[in-house]
Amino acid sequence: MTNQEIIQPENLVYQKPRLLNNNPMHYCPGCSHSVVHKLIAEVIDEMGLEERTIGISPVGCAVFAYNYIDIDWIEAAHGRAPAIACATKRLWPDNLVFTYQGDGDLACIGTGETIHALNRGDNVVIIFVNNAIYGMTGGQMAPTTLMGMKTSTCPYGRQSDLHGFPLKLTEIAATLEGTCYVTRQAVSRVAYIRRTKAALRKAFEYSMQGRGSSLVEIVSTCSSGWKMSPEEANQWMEDRMFAYYKLGDLKDIAAK
Amino acid sequence: MEEKREILLMKGNEAIAHAAIRCGCDGYFGYPITPQSEILETLAAEKPWETTGMVVVQAESELASINMVYGGGACGKRVMTSSSSPGVALMQEGITYMAGAEIPGLIVNVQRGGPGLGTIQPSQGDYFQATRGGGNGDYNVIVLAPASVQEMADFVDLSFELAFRYRTPVIMLSDGVIGQMMEKLVLPPFKSRRTDDEVRQQCPWATTGKRGRKNNIITSLELDPSVMETHNIHLQEKYETIRQHEVRYEEYMTDDADMLIMAFGSASRIGQKAIELCRQRGMRVGMLRPITLWPFPSQEVASLSQRMRFIMSLEINAGQMVDDIRLAVNGTCPVHHYGRMGGIVPTPEEIVSEIERLIN
Numbered sequence: 001m002t003n004q005e006i007i008q009p010e011n012l013v014y015q016k017p018r019l020l021n022n023n024p025m026h027y028c029p030g031c032s033h034s035v036v037h038k039l040i041a042e043v044i045d046e047m048g049l050e051e052r053t054i055g056i057s058p059v060g061c062a063v064f065a066y067n068y069i070d071i072d073w074i075e076a077a078h079g080r081a082p083a084i085a086c087a088t089k090r091l092w093p094d095n096l097v098f099t100y101q102g103d104g105d106l107a108c109i110g111t112g113e114t115i116h117a118l119n120r121g122d123n124v125v126i127i128f129v130n131n132a133i134y135g136m137t138g139g140q141m142a143p144t145t146l147m148g149m150k151t152s153t154c155p156y157g158r159q160s161d162l163h164g165f166p167l168k169l170t171e172i173a174a175t176l177e178g179t180c181y182v183t184r185q186a187v188s189r190v191a192y193i194r195r196t197k198a199a200l201r202k203a204f205e206y207s208m209q210g211r212g213s214s215l216v217e218i219v220s221t222c223s224s225g226w227k228m229s230p231e232e233a234n235q236w237m238e239d240r241m242f243a244y245y246k247l248g249d250l251k252d253i254a255a256k
Numbered sequence: 257m258e259e260k261r262e263i264l265l266m267k268g269n270e271a272i273a274h275a276a277i278r279c280g281c282d283g284y285f286g287y288p289i290t291p292q293s294e295i296l297e298t299l300a301a302e303k304p305w306e307t308t309g310m311v312v313v314q315a316e317s318e319l320a321s322i323n324m325v326y327g328g329g330a331c332g333k334r335v336m337t338s339s340s341s342p343g344v345a346l347m348q349e350g351i352t353y354m355a356g357a358e359i360p361g362l363i364v365n366v367q368r369g370g371p372g373l374g375t376i377q378p379s380q381g382d383y384f385q386a387t388r389g390g391g392n393g394d395y396n397v398i399v400l401a402p403a404s405v406q407e408m409a410d411f412v413d414l415s416f417e418l419a420f421r422y423r424t425p426v427i428m429l430s431d432g433v434i435g436q437m438m439e440k441l442v443l444p445p446f447k448s449r450r451t452d453d454e455v456r457q458q459c460p461w462a463t464t465g466k467r468g469r470k471n472n473i474i475t476s477l478e479l480d481p482s483v484m485e486t487h488n489i490h491l492q493e494k495y496e497t498i499r500q501h502e503v504r505y506e507e508y509m510t511d512d513a514d515m516l517i518m519a520f521g522s523a524s525r526i527g528q529k530a531i532e533l534c535r536q537r538g539m540r541v542g543m544l545r546p547i548t549l550w551p552f553p554s555q556e557v558a559s560l561s562q563r564m565r566f567i568m569s570l571e572i573n574a575g576q577m578v579d580d581i582r583l584a585v586n587g588t589c590p591v592h593h594y595g596r597m598g599g600i601v602p603t604p605e606e607i608v609s610e611i612e613r614l615i616n
Contacts, residue, residue, distance in 0.1 A: 052465035054331065066473045072463035074330045075475035076323070077353050083320040084327030088463070090311045091333045092452075093281055095465045111324070116316035 003197055017041035019050060023067045026226060030230020035061055035187040036100075036129060039197045041069050043204060044096070046145065053096040054088050056081040058110075060102035061135040067113040079110020082117030085124040091105030102124040104134045105168040111143075114169065121178030125203040128215060132220035132241060139225035143167040146244055150227070157243040173215040174250035180212035182251040186219045186242070188234045202252075211253060219245045259443050268402070271409040271441055272338065273298035273411060276310070279413035280449040282333035283311035287323035287343060288325055291432040292366035308449055316344040316402050320553040322350030322363070323613070331361035331424075332448060332455040332462030332472040334416045338504055341382050344390075349479045351425050352391025355491070356476025358418035358461075361413065363397075366435035369599040377599025378432030380521060387428045387550040394488055397536035398502065399425045399549040401520040405439035415566035420458070422498055429549060433522035433601065449484065463531040495551075504547035505556055509535070513542025515611065516560055518581055519570040520546050522601070527570045530607035541611060549577070554584035566590040572601060574594045 007015075019041035022089040027033045044053050050071060057065040059078035066073035076084050081099035089097040106114050106128050117124065133151055134140040144166050148157040158166075174182040181203050185196040196218055203214035219241050221233035228236060251256070266274070273295050276284060284294045296314060304310035311328075315321040321337040339347065354361055362580045363365030365386065369379035386399045399420050406495045408430060415426040456464050460465040461474050478484040510516065511529055524545040534541040544560060546553050561567060566589055569578035575593035584589045594610045596602045 025449070049466045052467060053271050054463050056327070061604065063477060066475065070471050072464075072466055073473045073475075074463050075357070075473070075477055077326075077349055080319065080326070083323035084330070086312075086313065086320075087283060087285060087324035088326035088331050090313065092331055092464060112316055115318050120313075122341070178449065179536065224563035230412050240380060 006111045019070045028224045030223040032187050043200045049096045056084050057097040058101040060105045079237040082113040086122045089124050100127045103130045103142045106144040107167050118173050118213045119176045119178045122208050123210050125207050125214045129220050131220040133196050133222050133225040136224050144220040170217045180206050180253040181214040183249045184217040261608045268408040269294035270298045270406045271405045275409035275412040277304045277615045278446045282446045283328045283335040284314045285315050285337050287318050287319045289340045291341045292340050313592050317345040322347035325361040329361040332459035336362035340368045348391035353393035354425045357474050358423040360446045361425050362415045367431040377601040380572040386427050401429050406441040414588050480602050499551040503551050505553040506545045508543040510542035515541045516564045516567045517543045523570050529604040533608045557584040561588040562583040564589045569593045571595040
């Protein structure tokens, strides 16, 4: 029996999203990025927006997002994706425009661009993958690194007198008049993955309806950076990260 | 319908704003800084989003402005920003990304004195920054130096034409004199913004949404050294083509001259007056004014240098363009620099004295 013979519509319960390319992913085993990529590809396809979506990829682990999802992409300088998204959306208002950023990109070097894009109410979606560490450069402290958490640049653990406190940019975003939808989700369990997908869909829909900017944070693991197995990383995230970065909607204009 | 070509009186900065609206500019993104804030102010007052559909955004910083230009250019639109020296220093990140990813766009620098916060008075101290790339990596951008309010207006459309022809950022290197002074001008004829279909057709590389084609990716990143070197070679070949085809300059009283002033932008206006004074005293001085600072008119300088007793580079800085003149002249005749700094603009009389000193 060939694969094609096995994959009959009546047998099909799961498949690779049509918009995910066949390029081998560079993400580490257990990394949350690949799940988030899959969800984005599915939502764009389900909304029929493949032909008019422009994604803005960051500097960080997701820099090569453009190799994996079959849409138009602009690769941004570190932290500048929201500024690029602002211009892109205003110049092509019928297109779906979203950024995909990590914690270093969004909550550190690009804090200004992020807050002002959200505050202008640019009709863009900012997808924020928060794994509390700089993954690509090899595990340095991030703005979202938890207190006491060890990284290569806080090897004795993050402490407030030396490093300040983990930044909750999503909470800040919820206070901004320009945002219509601000939420924090995760992808470590099937139920969470479903909620994240629904959140992405809602954010994309609001954006296309011109209701303002959305921020979808996804609390994520970095098993390589955290020096844990993928399973340990998931557990650590649920025990430690969720305690500080609480899951759920922080703002939804439709819920008012 | 024949459009009436009215003679108007306005500032150089205002001329840029009006020219942008009239030449089919799709978007302006800027942050206030003296001495160029009239560009954003004029656009805000003119409300082009209600007429041509041009987008105008006051950004949160020059970093955001230039990255908005990066995004707008990446998706095929005619977009621009403007700033003055310290702000343009902040933009260098975006400019090198634009060069690397081959994104067209216009950056206007109405220069002021430096270094650092410097002064709000005019200067030409950013010549090196503009003509040497300015950011990281091996690249050049086309640099146009307007010397009048009329050229401030005319060079906007020219900049966009060049930017899209070569997929490169273009810098208009002006200064506080040209930006702030009022002169007569005739605004360029009105040209409509390109339609979305025209943008897709003319910029098949742009990120406009796939719409039936293969997906487009705009990036300056490549981790494979052999591919990255190939990309660099492609850029260098493009720069060579630009050097061959886009050198622009103007000669003034060079036919019988045996001494040459070289000056660009506002310095060339002062130089012209100095030449008039020199001629009254029997000194045969002429001028070569580079209009493109990059590509530099090296061949024209080299050829003129054959019959010059000396060349004086007149700049409102410590001597920057003089390096390019020396490289072009390659020892054929002596090359001197005269300039003032810190926001001081030289007078024609002191230039004449300097020429007399050099003769003796």
